Amino acid sequence: xxxxxHSVTLDRDKCMGCTNCIKRCPTEAIRVRNGxxxxxSERCIDCGECIRVxxxxxxxxxxxxxxxxxxxxYKIALPAPTLYGQFNNLDDxxxxxxxxxxxxxxxxxxxxxxxxxxxxxxxxxxxxGNLKKPVISSACPAVVRLIxxxxxxxxxxxLQLNSPMEMAARIAKQEAMKKTGLPRGKIGAFFITPCPAKxxxxxxxxxxxxxxxxxxxxxxxxxxxxxxxMEERKTTELLSHSGIIGVGWASSGGEASALLNDxxxxxxxxxxxxxxxxxxxxxxxRELDFVELNACSGGCVGGVLCVENAYVAKARLQRxxxxxPVSQNHLDGKIPNMMEWQKxxxxxxxxxxxxxxxxxxxxxxxxxxxxxxxxxxDCGSCGAPTCRALAEDIVRGHAKKNxxxxxxxxxxxxxxxxxxxxxxxxSHSDKGGKDI
Amino acid sequence: MINILxxxxxxxxxxxxxxxxASSDVKRKLKQIGYEPDAxxxxxxxxxxxxxxxxxxxxxxxxxxxxxPERVKMVLSDHGPGIRDVEMAMRxxxxxxxxxxxxxxxxxxxxxxxxxxxxxxxxxxxxxxxGTTLYMTVLAKSITIG
Numbered sequence: 237x238x239x240x241x242h243s244v245t246l247d248r249d250k251c252m253g254c255t256n257c258i259k260r261c262p263t264e265a266i267r268v269r270n271g272x273x274x275x276x277s278e279r280c281i282d283c284g285e286c287i288r289v290x291x292x293x294x295x296x297x298x299x300x301x302x303x304x305x306x307x308x309x310y311k312i313a314l315p316a317p318t319l320y321g322q323f324n325n326l327d328d329x330x331x332x333x334x335x336x337x338x339x340x341x342x343x344x345x346x347x348x349x350x351x352x353x354x355x356x357x358x359x360x361x362x363x364x365g366n367l368k369k370p371v372i373s374s375a376c377p378a379v380v381r382l383i384x385x386x387x388x389x390x391x392x393x394x395l396q397l398n399s400p401m402e403m404a405a406r407i408a409k410q411e412a413m414k415k416t417g418l419p420r421g422k423i424g425a426f427f428i429t430p431c432p433a434k435x436x437x438x439x440x441x442x443x444x445x446x447x448x449x450x451x452x453x454x455x456x457x458x459x460x461x462x463x464x465x466m467e468e469r470k471t472t473e474l475l476s477h478s479g480i481i482g483v484g485w486a487s488s489g490g491e492a493s494a495l496l497n498d499x500x501x502x503x504x505x506x507x508x509x510x511x512x513x514x515x516x517x518x519x520x521x522r523e524l525d526f527v528e529l530n531a532c533s534g535g536c537v538g539g540v541l542c543v544e545n546a547y548v549a550k551a552r553l554q555r556x557x558x559x560x561p562v563s564q565n566h567l568d569g570k571i572p573n574m575m576e577w578q579k580x581x582x583x584x585x586x587x588x589x590x591x592x593x594x595x596x597x598x599x600x601x602x603x604x605x606x607x608x609x610x611x612x613x614d615c616g617s618c619g620a621p622t623c624r625a626l627a628e629d630i631v632r633g634h635a636k637k638n639x640x641x642x643x644x645x646x647x648x649x650x651x652x653x654x655x656x657x658x659x660x661x662x663s664h665s666d667k668g669g670k671d672i
Numbered sequence: 673m674i675n676i677l678x679x680x681x682x683x684x685x686x687x688x689x690x691x692x693x694a695s696s697d698v699k700r701k702l703k704q705i706g707y708e709p710d711a712x713x714x715x716x717x718x719x720x721x722x723x724x725x726x727x728x729x730x731x732x733x734x735x736x737x738x739x740x741p742e743r744v745k746m747v748l749s750d751h752g753p754g755i756r757d758v759e760m761a762m763r764x765x766x767x768x769x770x771x772x773x774x775x776x777x778x779x780x781x782x783x784x785x786x787x788x789x790x791x792x793x794x795x796x797x798x799x800x801x802x803g804t805t806l807y808m809t810v811l812a813k814s815i816t817i818g
Binding site: 480560 | 691692695696716717720771772773775776
C-alpha cells in the first residue's frame with residue numbers, strides 16, 4: 237500500500253509511452269515501462285510539470301467534486317486569490333465571492349485574508365531576529381516537499397508558519413462554530429485550488445497532523461458554473477475584505493514584497509527554484525533575508541488547474557489590487573499558536589542509495605562504471621530520463637542494461653556476427669555433401 | 673436644510689499595512705448613501721492617493737471629509753517634511769518613494785497628478801519642515817471627465 241498520497245495520477249489508456257514527462261520531471265520520478273509511464277511515489281513532489289507537458293492528456297490532477305460540499309451542513313468556500321484573475325472584465329472581487337455563494341456555499345472566507353495575517357506574523361518573526369537567514373517561504377507545497385527530499389541543509393530555513401489556505405480554514409471554522417453553534421465536524425471548508433500540490437497538502441500535510449481543509453475543488457472544475465452565476469447576478473454582497481498584500485500572494489513576488497524589506501528574492505518555475513536552492517545550499521547567496529519560491533511559472537497564477545494564462549491573470553490582479561488598502565487584516569497582538577507548525581521539517585532521504593554507507597559507496601562506483609558503458613545520449617528510449625538514471629535503476633535492481641536501445645543493438649550485432657560465423661563454418665563443410 | 677456628513681480619520685504613520693483604510697471606509701459609506709457612482713470613484717482614487725502619500729512620505733496625518741448632496745470636500749493634513757518642489761511633484765512619473773513600497777505597486781509617480789485629474793479643485797499648502805495640507809473637492813455632478 238502506498239505510504240504516499242499523490243494528487244498527480246496517470247490515465248493508462250491515454251498514455252502513449254512517449255518520453256515527454258520523464259524528461260521534464262524535476263525529481264526524475266517517472267519511468268516508462270512496458271509502454272506506459274509510471275510515477276515513483278517516493279520521488280514525486282506533486283509539482284504538476286508532467287500534467288503540464290503531457291501531449292496526450294494522460295496525466296491528471298486529482299481533486300474533489302463540487303458536490304462533495306453537500307456532505308456538510310455548513311459549507312465554507314476558501315477561494316485562492318488566483319481565482320480573481322481568471323475572469324475577463326472583472327472590476328469587483330465581490331462579484332466572484334457572491335457567485336461562489338450562489339453555487340451553494342453558505343459562506344466565503346478569502347484565503348487572501350489569512351495571507352495578510354501570515355505576512356504580518358512573518359514580519360514580526362523576522363524583526364525578532366531568531367530565524368535562520370535567508371528564510372524560505374513554505375506556502376508552495378511542491379517546494380517544501382522538494383526541499384524535504386533533496387536539500388537537507390535548507391530544511392531549517394523553511395518558515396514554519398501554516399499556509400494561508402490552512403489558516404483560512406481554521407479561522408473560518410472557528411467563526412462559523414460561534415455563529416451557527418454547529419460542531420466542527422458538520423462544518424466543511426473547501427479550498428478553490430489552482431494546483432494539485434495543494435490537494436496533497438490537504439490529504440498528507442507536513443505542517444500538522446490533520447488539515448482543517450475538507451476538500452480541494454479545482455478552479456478549472458468550477459469555472460464555467462461560477463461564470464454563469466456571476467453573469468446572472470445583478471447585485472452583489474459586500475464580502476471582500478482583502479488588501480494589496482493578500483491579493484498579491486497569487487503572483488510571484490507577492491509574498492516577499494509584503495515583508496516591506498528590500499533583501500528578498502522571488503523565483504518561479506521549478507527549474508529556477510532548483511537552481512536557487514542549489515545556490516543557497518552552496519552558500520552562494522548570503523545577503524538575503526527572505527527567499528520566495530513558487531514551483532509554477534508566474535506563481536500560483538501559473539498553477540495547472542487554472543484556466544487563464546498566468547501572465548494575463550497576473551496583469552488582471554495588478555489592476556484589481558490598485559486602490560485597495562495595503563492590508564485589511566491585522567493580528568491582534570502576538571502570533572496565535574494555530575499559525576505555527578506542529579513539528580519541524582525533517583529531511584527524508586528517499587533518494588539515498590543505502591542506509592549502509594559502505595554499500596552506498598559500492599553502489600555509487602557501480603553506477604559510475606555502468607554509466608560509462610552507456611551511450612550518454614539521454615534519449616529516454618529505455619524509459620529512464622537520463623543514462624545516469626538508468627545506471628542507478630540497474631544498480632538498484634529495477635532495470636536491465638539491455639533496456640538501453642544502443643546496448644541492445646550492440647548485443648544483436650554481436651549475436652548476428654556469431655551466427656554468421658557459425659553459419660559460415662557450416663557452408664564450408666557442406667561443399668561436397670549430398671541432398672537427402 | 674442641507675445635511676452634511678462629517679468624517680474624521682487618523683492615518684497612522686508607523687504601520688504601512690494600514691494605509692488605504694480611511695479612503696476605503698469613505699468609499700464604503702458613499703456607496704451606502706447611494707452617492708453618484710462616478711463621484712464615488714473619483715473621491716476614492718483621490719483620497720487613496722493622498723492617504724498613501726501621507727503614510728509613505730509624511731509619517732501619517734489627519735483626514736477630514738465633508739459630504740453634502742452637491743460635493744465631497746477632503747482636507748488631508750500632516751506634519752511631515754513638506755514637499756520640496758511642488759512643480760516636480762506634480763509631474764507624472766516623478767517619485768521619491770522608497771524601494772520597499774515600489775514592489776507593492778507604489779512609487780509610479782502618479783499620485784499628485786492623479787489627484788489633480790480626478791478632483792474638481794485641489795489646493796496644496798506646504799512648508800518645509802512644518803508639513804503639508806491638501807484641500808480637494810469632488811462635485812457630485814461634474815463636467816470634468818476623470
